[in-house]
Amino acid sequence: MKKHLLSAADLTRDDAELILETAEELRSLADRPIKKLPALRGRTIVNLFFEDSTRTRISFEAAAKRLSADVINFSAKGSSLSKGESLKDTALTLEAMGADAVVVRHWASGAPHNLANAGWSRSSVINAGDGTHEHPTQALLDAFTMTRHLAPEKGQGLDGRRVAIVGDVLHSRVARSNALLLHTLGAEVTLVAPPTLLPYGVDSWNVQTSYDLDAVLPKTDVVMMLRVQRERMNASYFPSVREYSRRYGLDARRMATLQDHAIVMHPGPMIRGMEITADVADSERSVIVEQVTNGVAVRMAVLYLLLGGAEPAITTGDTVPEPVEGSTGPTTGDGENDA
Amino acid sequence: MTDYLLTGARILGGEPSDILIADGRIASVTDVSTRSNAGDVETIDATGLIALPGLVDLHTHLREPGREDAETVETGTRAAAMGGFTAVHAMANTEPVADTAGVVEQVWRLGREAGYCDVFPVGAVTVGLAGERLAELGAMADSAARVRVFSDDGKCVSDPVLMRRALEYVKAFDGVIAQHPQEPRLTEEAQMNEGELSGRLGLRGWPAVAEEAIIARDCLLAAHVGSRLHVCHVSTAGSVEILRWARTKGWNVTAEVCPHHLLLTDELAATYDPIYKVNPPLRTQADVEAVRAGLADGTLDIVATDHAPHPHEDKDCEWQAAAFGMLGLETALSIVQHTMVDTGLIDWAGVAERMSAVPARIGRLEGHGRPIAEGEPANVVLYDAAATRTIEASEMASLSRNTPYAGMELPGRVVATFLRGKPTVLDGKLT
Numbered sequence: 001m002k003k004h005l006l007s008a009a010d011l012t013r014d015d016a017e018l019i020l021e022t023a024e025e026l027r028s029l030a031d032r033p034i035k036k037l038p039a040l041r042g043r044t045i046v047n048l049f050f051e052d053s054t055r056t057r058i059s060f061e062a063a064a065k066r067l068s069a070d071v072i073n074f075s076a077k078g079s080s081l082s083k084g085e086s087l088k089d090t091a092l093t094l095e096a097m098g099a100d101a102v103v104v105r106h107w108a109s110g111a112p113h114n115l116a117n118a119g120w121s122r123s124s125v126i127n128a129g130d131g132t133h134e135h136p137t138q139a140l141l142d143a144f145t146m147t148r149h150l151a152p153e154k155g156q157g158l159d160g161r162r163v164a165i166v167g168d169v170l171h172s173r174v175a176r177s178n179a180l181l182l183h184t185l186g187a188e189v190t191l192v193a194p195p196t197l198l199p200y201g202v203d204s205w206n207v208q209t210s211y212d213l214d215a216v217l218p219k220t221d222v223v224m225m226l227r228v229q230r231e232r233m234n235a236s237y238f239p240s241v242r243e244y245s246r247r248y249g250l251d252a253r254r255m256a257t258l259q260d261h262a263i264v265m266h267p268g269p270m271i272r273g274m275e276i277t278a279d280v281a282d283s284e285r286s287v288i289v290e291q292v293t294n295g296v297a298v299r300m301a302v303l304y305l306l307l308g309g310a311e312p313a314i315t316t317g318d319t320v321p322e323p324v325e326g327s328t329g330p331t332t333g334d335g336e337n338d339a
Numbered sequence: 340m341t342d343y344l345l346t347g348a349r350i351l352g353g354e355p356s357d358i359l360i361a362d363g364r365i366a367s368v369t370d371v372s373t374r375s376n377a378g379d380v381e382t383i384d385a386t387g388l389i390a391l392p393g394l395v396d397l398h399t400h401l402r403e404p405g406r407e408d409a410e411t412v413e414t415g416t417r418a419a420a421m422g423g424f425t426a427v428h429a430m431a432n433t434e435p436v437a438d439t440a441g442v443v444e445q446v447w448r449l450g451r452e453a454g455y456c457d458v459f460p461v462g463a464v465t466v467g468l469a470g471e472r473l474a475e476l477g478a479m480a481d482s483a484a485r486v487r488v489f490s491d492d493g494k495c496v497s498d499p500v501l502m503r504r505a506l507e508y509v510k511a512f513d514g515v516i517a518q519h520p521q522e523p524r525l526t527e528e529a530q531m532n533e534g535e536l537s538g539r540l541g542l543r544g545w546p547a548v549a550e551e552a553i554i555a556r557d558c559l560l561a562a563h564v565g566s567r568l569h570v571c572h573v574s575t576a577g578s579v580e581i582l583r584w585a586r587t588k589g590w591n592v593t594a595e596v597c598p599h600h601l602l603l604t605d606e607l608a609a610t611y612d613p614i615y616k617v618n619p620p621l622r623t624q625a626d627v628e629a630v631r632a633g634l635a636d637g638t639l640d641i642v643a644t645d646h647a648p649h650p651h652e653d654k655d656c657e658w659q660a661a662a663f664g665m666l667g668l669e670t671a672l673s674i675v676q677h678t679m680v681d682t683g684l685i686d687w688a689g690v691a692e693r694m695s696a697v698p699a700r701i702g703r704l705e706g707h708g709r710p711i712a713e714g715e716p717a718n719v720v721l722y723d724a725a726a727t728r729t730i731e732a733s734e735m736a737s738l739s740r741n742t743p744y745a746g747m748e749l750p751g752r753v754v755a756t757f758l759r760g761k762p763t764v765l766d767g768k769l770t
Binding site for chain 2: 087110118
C-alpha cells in the first residue's frame with residue numbers, strides 16, 4: 001500500500017482486498033461490549049475538515065478511537081471566496097503537532113494531493129472527500145457492503161457483479177471513487193443519469209453509461225442512488241425536481257423490477273422524495289444504515305494499514321492486534337455478524 | 340555612447356557577419372572576410388551565435404500599477420531583456436485599469452525610466468474591463484503612450500454589439516482590438532481544459548468551444564465592419580481551423596500563440612500543482628500539434644508570451660484557489676527553438692518574423708521588428724542556440740517565480756540584447 005490514500009486508483013486489487021478483509025475482522029468489534037483495540041495507541045490522527053460533513057467526521061473519529069489513537073478534530077472552514085488560513089499553514093501547524101495521519105475533507109478537488117505532495121507535511125494523508133473529485137473510503141465501505149451481501153463466502157469477490165450508480169455523477173466524488181474501485185475489483189459499473197449530469201469524457205472511464213434507469217434495473221445486482229441537489233435545477237441540468245424524480249428516482253414500482261437478491265444503496269444524506277422514495281429507503285433491500293456501520297470498520301482498516309507500516313496484515317487471525325485488557329479479541333470472520 | 344562590433348554573428352542563422360553598432364543604429368553589416376581594424380569600438384565575439392532583431396511581445400502583464408508584489412515595470416522589463424525582448428506591450432488589467440490616458444502614460448513613462456525595454460501600454464477596451472461601455476480609446480491613442488492595441492485581456496469583450504463598436508471605433512486611429520476569446524457563460528468557474536482528464540480530476544472544464552465560438556464570431560464581425568482584429572492566446576485545434584478559414588477570405592485578422600501552448604498539455608493538471616494553471620488552459624497533445632502547425636504555416640501570425648507573474652502565495656495553494664497564469668518572457672525563445680526550430684517547422688528567419696517583425700507591425704511600432712541591416716535601429720539579440728540550460732525558478736529576473744519549466748532542460752540562451760545600440764544584457768547577464 002502507498003503511504004497516502006488519495007484516490008481509489010491508488011489501490012491495487014491486492015490492496016483493496018486486504019482492506020476489505022481487514023475490515024471484516026474489525027467489524028466484529030462493533031458487536032462486542034468493549035469496542036476498542038490498542039493498535040494505534042500513542043498515534044495522533046487529525047480530522048481536518050474544510051467543509052462540513054458530520055457523518056464522515058464522526059465515522060473517522062469512531063474508527064480512530066476504536067484503535068486507541070488520539071484524535072484531534074480541526075475544522076478550518078473557508079471557501080475560495082472567503083479565504084481563511086491557507087491549507088499550507090494549516091498543514092505546517094499539524095506537522096508541528098506531530099500528526100501521524102491527516103484525514104482531510106476539502107471543497108477543492110485535489111487539496112489532499114497538495115497536502116500529501118507539496119512537501120508541507122510528512123503525515124499520511126487520507127482523502128475524506130475532495131471537491132467533485134474522490135471519496136475513496138466511501139467506495140471501500142460500499143464495496144465492503146456489497147461483498148457482504150453478494151459474495152458472503154470467504155474469498156468470493158465482486159467479479160462480474162453489476163452495479164448501477166444513478167444520479168448526479170457529474171458532481172459526485174462518490175461515483176468517481178466507486179467507478180475506479182469497482183473496476184479494480186472486477187465488477188461492471190453502469191452510470192445512469194440524464195446526459196447533463198454525466199461528466200464530459202466519461203467514455204474513457206471503464207464503465208457503461210445509460211440514460212434509461214428502467215432498462216438497467218432488471219439486470220443489476222446493486223443500485224446505488226446518488227443525492228441530487230435541487231439547486232442543479234436552476235443551472236438547467238434538468239427542468240424540474242418532478243421530472244427528475246419521474247425519470248431517475250427510485251420508487252417502489254421501479255424497485256419491484258430488481259432481481260430478488262439485488263440491494264439498494266445510498267451514500268447519504270438522502271433527499272427522500274427526490275432521488276429515492278421513503279418506502280424504498282426503508283425497505284428490506286435497503287442497506288443504507290448498514291453502510292454507516294461498515295464505514296467505521298473500513299476506516300479502521302484503512303487507518304490501521306496505513307499507520308501499521310510494515311506490520312503484517314491481520315487477516316491470518318493470529319496476527320490480529322492484541323485486544324485491550326478486559327475485552328476479548330476479534331475472531332476471524334465466519335459470517336456471524338451479518339446484519 | 341560606446342560603439343560595438345559583433346563579430347561572426349549569424350544573422351537569422353545565416354553566414355557569419357560582422358555587425359557594427361554605432362550611435363544606436365546598425366552602422367554596417369559586413370562579411371567576416373573583409374574585417375578591418377574597426378578602431379575605437381568594443382568588440383564582442385559573436386562567433387557561432389545567432390543574431391535576431393530585438394523580440395517584440397504583444398502580450399505581457401507587468402502588473403504595475405497595483406500589483407507591485409508580483410511584478411513592476413522595472414522587474415518585468417529586466418525579465419524581457421533577459422529573454423531577448425526590446426519591446427513589450429503591457430496589458431491593461433492593472434489596478435487601476437489602464438483605461439484612461441493618465442494610466443497608460445504612467446506605464447509608458449515607467450518603461451522609459453527603467454530603460455531595459457520599450458514599454459507600449461495596451462489600453463482597455465471597456466471602462467474598468469467591465470464589458471459595459473467603451474473606454475476613452477481615442478484619448479489613449481492620442482496620449483504620449485500612443486496606444487494602438489486595445490484589449491480587455493483577462494476578460495472577453497463578450498457583448499457582440501460592444502465588440503462591433505470597438506472594432507469600428509479604433510479604425511479612426513488605425514488601432515486593433517486584441518480579443519481574449521472566452522465565452523464567459525461556458526467557462527464559469529472553469530479550472531482546466533474540458534476533456535477526459537477534467538472529468539476524472541473533478542475540476543470544472545473550460546471547453547474548446549468557448550474559445551472557438553468567440554473567435555468565429557469576431558472574425559465575422561471584423562469582416563463585416565472591415566476592421567483589424569487580433570486574437571490573443573489561441574489554444575485549440577478548432578481555433579486554428581477557424582482562423583485558417585478566415586485567412587482564406589482575406590480578412591484582416593491576426594492571431595498569437597503562447598509558448599506554453601506550444602509545449603505543455605493538460606496532463607500536467609493531474610499533479611494538481613497550480614503552477615500549471617493558466618487561462619486559456621493547457622490543452623491536449625492534438626491541440627499542441629495543431630497550434631504548432633498553425634504557427635508554421637502562418638495561420639497563427641506570432642508568438643506572444645502572456646507573461647503573467649504571480650506572488651508565491653497565489654500559487655502555493657489548492658488548484659481551485661490559485662491564480663491563472665505563468666511566466667513567459669525569459670523562456671519564450673528557448674521554447675520556440677525547442678518546439679518549432681529544432682523540430683524543423685520553421686527556421687530562424689521564421690522566428691524573427693513571428694517574434695519581432697509581425698508583432699511590431701500589429702502594434703504599429705516604428706523602430707522595432709526591423710531587419711538587421713545598415714541604417715536600422717540597433718535592436719539586436721545574440722542567441723546561443725547550441726547551449727542548453729536547466730531552468731531554475733530562483734534565477735528568474737522577474738519578481739515572481741511561477742515558471743512551469745523549472746527543472747526542465749531547454750535549448751538556447753540569450754547572450755546579449757541591444758536596445759537602440761545600448762546593451763541591456765551582456766554575457767547572459769543584465770547590464
